[in-house]
Each structure stands twice: as C-alpha cells, then as structure tokens.
Amino acid sequence: MTRDRILARDPRVLRSLQYFEAVARIGSIKGAAQENNVTASAVSHQLRELRNYLGEEIVVRCGRGVRLTETGEQIYQQVSRLFEDLDRILARTVGEEKALVRLAVCSSFGPAWLAKRLPDFQERNPSIDVELRMFSQDPLQTEAVADVVVTADESGAGFQSVTLFEEMLVPVIGPQTPLDKEGMPLQLITTDIEPQYFADDWKEFCSTTGLDYLGSAGGHIVRSTHYMLAMALARADVGAALVPDFLAADVVRRGDLRLLTTEKLPAGRVYKACYKISRARDPAVKTLVSWMKAQAKQGDLPPLRLPADQGSRLSKHFN
Numbered sequence: 001m002t003r004d005r006i007l008a009r010d011p012r013v014l015r016s017l018q019y020f021e022a023v024a025r026i027g028s029i030k031g032a033a034q035e036n037n038v039t040a041s042a043v044s045h046q047l048r049e050l051r052n053y054l055g056e057e058i059v060v061r062c063g064r065g066v067r068l069t070e071t072g073e074q075i076y077q078q079v080s081r082l083f084e085d086l087d088r089i090l091a092r093t094v095g096e097e098k099a100l101v102r103l104a105v106c107s108s109f110g111p112a113w114l115a116k117r118l119p120d121f122q123e124r125n126p127s128i129d130v131e132l133r134m135f136s137q138d139p140l141q142t143e144a145v146a147d148v149v150v151t152a153d154e155s156g157a158g159f160q161s162v163t164l165f166e167e168m169l170v171p172v173i174g175p176q177t178p179l180d181k182e183g184m185p186l187q188l189i190t191t192d193i194e195p196q197y198f199a200d201d202w203k204e205f206c207s208t209t210g211l212d213y214l215g216s217a218g219g220h221i222v223r224s225t226h227y228m229l230a231m232a233l234a235r236a237d238v239g240a241a242l243v244p245d246f247l248a249a250d251v252v253r254r255g256d257l258r259l260l261t262t263e264k265l266p267a268g269r270v271y272k273a274c275y276k277i278s279r280a281r282d283p284a285v286k287t288l289v290s291w292m293k294a295q296a297k298q299g300d301l302p303p304l305r306l307p308a309d310q311g312s313r314l315s316k317h318f319n
Contacts, residue, residue, distance in 0.1 A: 022035050026144040027144065101148060103131065117295050128284050139151060143279075149273075151272060164272060165271055166269070171205065172252065173234055174257060177239065185213060186239070187222065188202055188239050188241075189223075190230075191226065199221055202221075213240065221239075230242075231257070
C-alpha cells in the first residue's frame with residue numbers, strides 16, 4: 001500500500017482535513033473550534049499535524065484571522081467539494097434529499113425585491129429550501145454567513161459573482177405631503193448623512209433633472225440612515241425621499257406614495273449574487289443564482305408613471 005493510500009485512510013489525516021476545511025471556510029481558528037465544539041488549541045494542533053503530513057505551509061496567521069497559502073487554497077477547493085459530495089451522499093442515504101441554500105441579503109433588497117418573488121422560486125424548485133438571512137448593510141462574503149450573498153461590494157477572494165441589476169433612486173412623497181405652488185416639496189429627506197456627503201443624493205438629483213428641489217426646501221432636510229426609514233417618513237408626509245425604485249414600486253401603485261418625477265438617479269450600487277468558486281457546480285447554488293438573474297432581467301414591474309395632475313404641474317420646469 002502506498003503512502004498516499006495510507007494517508008487517505010488515516011483517521012488522523014481525515015480529522016485534520018475536517019478542521020482545516022472549517023478554518024478555511026470560516027476564516028478563523030476560533031470560529032472553526034466553535035463549529036466543531038473543540039478548543040482553539042485543538043484546531044491549531046490539527047493544522048500543524050496536517051502541515052507535517054503535507055510538508056508545506058497551508059495556513060498563516062493574518063491579524064486576528066488566518067490566510068490560506070497557495071497550496072492551502074488548492075487543497076481547500078478540492079476538500080470542500082469532497083465534503084459537499086459526502087453531505088449529499090449521506091443526505092440521500094437517510095432520506096433527506098431536499099437541498100438547503102442559505103441566502104444573505106441586505107435590508108432593502110430582501111423585503112422589497114426578493115420576498116414577493118420567492119413563491120415563484122419555491123414553485124419551480126420544490127426540492128430546494130432557502131434560508132434567508134438579512135443584514136442592515138452589505139453582508140460579508142464568507143460561507144460562515146451564507147452560501148450565496150447578495151451585495152453591491154466587489155467579489156471577494158475565492159468568490160465569483162453574477163450581476164443582477166443596478167440600483168436606481170426615485171423621488172417619492174406621501175399623499176398629503178405639503179408642496180409649494182409649483183408642486184415642489186417644502187422638506188427633503190436624505191440618506192447621505194455624513195457631514196462630508198450631506199444631502200449628496202439630492203444635490204446630484206437636482207443636477208441631473210435641472211429641478212431645484214434643494215432651493216424649494218430652503219434647507220429643511222431630515223436625515224435618515226436607511227432607505228426603509230426614509231420611505232416610511234415620506235409615507236408619513238414628512239417630506240420627499242430618494243429611495244430605490246424596486247423599494248417604492250408597490251407602495252406607489254397602492255397609492256401610499258406618489259412620485260415627484262419619473263426621472264431616476266443611479267445610486268452607484270450594482271447588486272450581485274456572490275458565491276464561493278468552489279461552490280460553482282453546486283446544483284442548488286447554481287439553480288438559485290440562475291433564477292435570481294432571470295428575475296432581474298424581467299425588471300421590477302411596468303414603468304412607474306406620474307398622476308396626470310402632478311405631471312402637468314412639473315412639466316413647466318422642463319420647458
């Protein structure tokens with residue numbers, strides 16, 4: 001029996017590979033120890049044992065976390081696929097054939113874009129369960145967070161992405177929001193609240209449309225940290241808010257919000273579905289990502305339109 005054959009059957013090597021895969025996936029020794037219900041020193045010991053077996057460094061410490069060497073990355077790609085295959089074999093054996101995909105989304109994308117579309121995915125893919133995880137900001141790209149991460153950040157190391165759509169902002173107001181005689185809002189709501197970027201969303205929107213919303217508001221600007229909160233304030237007639245079109249679409253159609261104009265402003269965010277390169281051939285991951293891409297191509301809903309009276313009031317500003 002060759003040495004490779006012995007290593008492949010050696011339970012000590014298998015245990016070391018198990019801990020190494022957890023460290024590589026989670027990005028920390030402490031996290032891997034918690035997942036496997038052992039101490040951090042036990043994980044570190046197994047990493048040293050694996051290094052001795054292989055004769056090469058596979059993990060190096062980097063701040064409070066770890067970084068894979070080139071050899072470590074190559075081994076991780078192979079080992080993670082083997083563990084995934086083993087999971088599927090065992091699931092089929094015990095009758096748990098339904099796949100589970102963990103999907104991480106930010107607070108506006110999840111409720112406004114994904115939720116209303118999810119029943120379609122469930123109907124088309126009854127053998128796949130989706131576990132949704134929502135974050136206030138763009139989720140971190142790590143399998144410790146989710147299998148698929150929807151984010152506007154660039155793809156991280158070891159990840160690849162599929163572009164979904166660009167975020168576009170539209171100006172909305174509540175049904176009874178006070179307007180001046182020209183149909184312009186008396187107060188604005190901004191989500192750009194940092195001093196150096198204060199109200200940049202409205203400044204850029206005014207520059208793009210040629211409409212002086214800032215002048216009409218006379219400096220009356222309410223600060224809001226999130227789109228969802230800004231939209232709720234607009235619905236309460238506090239003022240005009242710039243929010244993503246996919247977030248406002250259904251609310252506008254119900255009549256709980258109105259559009260100031262159909263002009264849109266690119267928000268500088270492009271949503272992408274990101275997943276580990278090692279998971280690219282995972283059937284459930286592929287199915288979910290392909291479905292989201294197809295949904296994004298269809299657009300949100302038919303184009304939003306202004307009420308007739310509102311459009312006539314604003315038309316003079318464009319002439």
